[in-house]
Amino acid sequence: MTTGSPQQARDNEAWARTHNAEYLDGAIAASPTQIGNPAATIFTSGSLTAFQQSEPFLKYLAGNSPYLGEQVSAASSTELAFLSYLFGSYIGFFHAARILESDGLRVDAFGSMISHVSQVVGDVIKYESEVIQSETYDNPQSSVNMCMTTVDLLMEQAREAGINKEFPMFAHGLFKKALNAGYGHEELGALIKVLR
Known part of the structure; x- marks a missing residue:
């Protein structure tokens, strides 16, 4: 369970198979303080057997732990897609903060509005x-x-x-x-x- 590329997930799965191991790839889409929260997310993909064995533990770490199928790269691709959206939003928000600052307006009030x-x-x-x-x-x-x-x-x-x-x-x-x-x-x- 770490941020990695889809190819790294495929390579990890290939390594696991050479050692007769089931491989489940996981990608955490939550901050450390959110772990254990029902809304925290961990994307998983790869071995269905490994997912089924790990699901109770995964649900303890993150209430939302969807299994994205046996295509092992699915979790990392989904996480990178999520992070692309998130980082694009960050950059847009930081530019928004500069717009507000340039007009003497509060950035935190805008952040609250975005949350709503x-x-x-x-x-x-x-x-x-x-x-x-x-x-x-x-x-x-x-x-x-x-x-x-x-x-x-x-x-x-x-x-x-x-x-x-x-x-x-x-x-x-x-x-x-x-x-x-x-x-x-x-x-x-x-x-x-x-x-x-």
Whole structure:
């Protein structure tokens, strides 16, 4: 149970098999203080036998310990996907903090507000995940064109306030590629086509 790459999980499983051992890969998606909490998460994948033997102990460590199947790399890929989302959120939040600081507003009050709207944000992410999985980018709720307006405003605010603009510049670059590729009238999830 450690953060690792999908290939490391495959290598570990291969090593375990050479020693006639069952291998279960685990990835902890919780901070140390959250371990033991019913909401703490440990992703697992690999040997079903090993999971079934370990499940009571795993549930003691983390109430949410989903088994993601026998594809041993699934836990590490899922954790890295989770961390990508988390770190992207961190960077967006830190830029948000600079926006607030530049206007003399409280960062902690904004953090509390984000905590209260987290379910709404989660619903939006769930919607975009379904758009990407089904490749249905037409009839957008939020088009790339519409969201580009916000990215332009982030760039303008950073310039006006004289704050670091690396985050909006990164976003602007991706959006510009999407527009140049003709995805402007598609759902925001169409940005994944640029990343592909």
